Amino acid sequence: MTQHRTPTARTQSLIAQLAQPVRLDALGPLAARFVYALRLIAAHERVRRDPVPELTVRLGGVEIAAKALALSQAIAASWPENVHVSRFCCCHLTHDEATIGAMLDAVGEGDRDSFMHSLVGLVRPERIERLWDAGLALFSAEIRSA
Structure with missing residues (x-):
């Protein structure tokens, strides 16, 4: 016989928060720029192209592009699974992007x-x-x- 507990109000609130996607404009400027860079890197990886030239143009310099790529590689090496990103044009964040955004807002x-x-x-x-x-x-770059 299975017994189901009724979820508490706190549990229901937490589930409701997880169901509401975080918007990109909720992030600070550094974090938002990096999320866009991360999406661009993911798109380039799918088609097996080097993202640095386009990152350089979009981010305004080769040093920033290199640091963004290095951070994305550090995240990929540290994350417990593949990082999930939204489409480049989407204004909502995946849970991974929201976590990375919070991480970079704290760095800033x-x-x-x-x-x-x-x-x-x-x-x-x-x-x-x-x-x-x-x-x-x-951030320094x-x-x-x-």
Whole structure:
């Protein structure tokens, strides 16, 4: 005989929040630019093309393009599964993009605690430092080019 518990109000609220996709405009500018770059990188990988030339044009410099690509590779190496991205034109974020956006918003604010909190339980602790460093490198390149 199966017994079903009625979900609590907190559980129902959490499920409702997960069902509502995060919008791209909820992210800060650094995080939003990187999400677009990540989508562009994914599109280029699907057709087996080098994303750096187009990233350079769209992001405004080869250093930013290289740092964005390096961060995407660090994320791919650290993530527990393939990173899911939305289509390039979509204004809603996947759960992976929302997590990456929160991670980069924390980098932009210099808030290491929020950065760690956004990845707890998802990325192994020994891999988090690499993501922080790659995020800082991208943020620094963005600031230098401004």
